Amino acid sequence: MSYMPAKSPRTGGGNPKRTMTAQLRALGNTVAVLATVFMVLLVAFVWMVTAIKKKSNKAVIETTITTTTAAITESETTPPESETTEPTTEATTTAEHASFPEGTKLIALTFDDGPCEFTPQVLDTLEKHGIPATFFLLGQNVTGTDPQLLQRMLDLKCEIGNHTWSHTVLSKVDENKAYEELQKCDQALMDKIGQKATVIRPPQGAGLANPGLLKYALEQREFCINWNDISCPADWQKPAMGDAHYTAQHVIDNASSYDCVLLHDSHKSTVESLDEMIQGLKDKGYVFVTVTQLLEATSDKIGIEEARKQGWTDAVEAYPGGPVYGVRYEYSSNKYFFGKKSY
Numbered sequence: 001m002s003y004m005p006a007k008s009p010r011t012g013g014g015n016p017k018r019t020m021t022a023q024l025r026a027l028g029n030t031v032a033v034l035a036t037v038f039m040v041l042l043v044a045f046v047w048m049v050t051a052i053k054k055k056s057n058k059a060v061i062e063t064t065i066t067t068t069t070a071a072i073t074e075s076e077t078t079p080p081e082s083e084t085t086e087p088t089t090e091a092t093t094t095a096e097h098a099s100f101p102e103g104t105k106l107i108a109l110t111f112d113d114g115p116c117e118f119t120p121q122v123l124d125t126l127e128k129h130g131i132p133a134t135f136f137l138l139g140q141n142v143t144g145t146d147p148q149l150l151q152r153m154l155d156l157k158c159e160i161g162n163h164t165w166s167h168t169v170l171s172k173v174d175e176n177k178a179y180e181e182l183q184k185c186d187q188a189l190m191d192k193i194g195q196k197a198t199v200i201r202p203p204q205g206a207g208l209a210n211p212g213l214l215k216y217a218l219e220q221r222e223f224c225i226n227w228n229d230i231s232c233p234a235d236w237q238k239p240a241m242g243d244a245h246y247t248a249q250h251v252i253d254n255a256s257s258y259d260c261v262l263l264h265d266s267h268k269s270t271v272e273s274l275d276e277m278i279q280g281l282k283d284k285g286y287v288f289v290t291v292t293q294l295l296e297a298t299s300d301k302i303g304i305e306e307a308r309k310q311g312w313t314d315a316v317e318a319y320p321g322g323p324v325y326g327v328r329y330e331y332s333s334n335k336y337f338f339g340k341k342s343y
Contacts, residue, residue: 100287100297105257107286108277108294109133111265112163112201115145118271123152125274131288132157135265136201139165139185147192153191159290162186162222170207178212186220199291200224211222223295227262231255234272235263247273252280261296299301 100106100216108253111122114137126133135153137160142150164170165184168177184194200217205226207213233240233250240247247270251261263270281288289297 072235099279105266105286106289106294106297107255108260108289108291111259111263112136113138114265115141115149116266119265122265127156129278132290134159134161134291136161136163138163138167139188142188142192146343150193151287159292160197161199163201164203167203169204170202170213171208175212178210179216182216198222225291228259231259235267241267242269244269244272248277251277
């Protein structure tokens with residue numbers, strides 16, 4: 001009997017290349033499924049964000065429309081509040097033009113004989129209180145002044161006036177000299193800041209009937225103005241000179257609506273009085289303006305005929321013609337207040 005040995009089982013059967021291909025195909029299918037799921041989720045997320053954004057925009061638009069409609073309806077059905085004639089100090093401390101409610105208490109602070117060493121301190125105080133003033137400058141002082149100081153006056157909405165070249169009293173000189181004094185002052189201003197004065201104040205308030213002053217004022221269209229005696233503290237003499245409190249209190253106690261207050265920035269005590277003076281006038285409801293603004297606001301207060309009735313024929317006759325510079329007020333010391341007036 002012959003003997004046949006048993007066959008051992010195969011341990012490495014099958015094609016190894018075919019097995020790897022199947023595995024790669026399965027992996028690819030898995031990746032494709034995951035990619036499809038990711039795209040579906042991404043599309044769903046984008047759709048949700050878009051829907052939420054549209055809903056939010058719609059809500060904003062609806063809210064805006066509702067608010068606007070309500071505002072329009074309220075403006076149509078609610079009558080406007082009546083305007084008050086009581087001036088608000090904070091809102092009307094300065095003036096861009098001469099249109100003010102009836103009853104507004106206007107006042108103009110003016111400073112003669114500058115610029116000088118104390119002028120920067122005056123500007124500091126004006127800036128602190130947010131108010132303008134008018135500076136009647138001497139041409140000979142302007143020539144030695146830093147133009148930045150003059151520009152600062154303009155930046156603070158102050159007005160620059162002509163006080164002649166050398167403080168010459170125009171009642172004591174002839175027509176040609178008066179004209180020259182005013183012309184030289186304006187030329188000094190032109191050389192420094194490229195503009196002339198807009199108003200004139202003759203030294204000592206004298207010489208208003210001088211033909212040279214008349215001719216120059218009309219040619220250059222510069223108002224001529226002096227000041228109110230009653231509110232003037234006369235800061236060039238005692239008791240005001242050297243007493244800041246007295247100077248301030250005098251103006252506060254004696255000021256009236258439409259006053260033009262004469263001061264000098266060449267006196268230290270006057271400069272030191274300004275903070276108290278301005279605050280006291282503010283507390284009494286005054287609104288601070290420049291000279292031109294004051295003249296514009298008072299142009300109809302007193303006309304030529306009223307001036308004649310008061311006896312000021314010399315001043316009226318010194319300003320003949322169509323648009324004239326007419327008397328607005330007369331004061332106890334024969335100081336005149338000129339403004340533009342048409343017949």
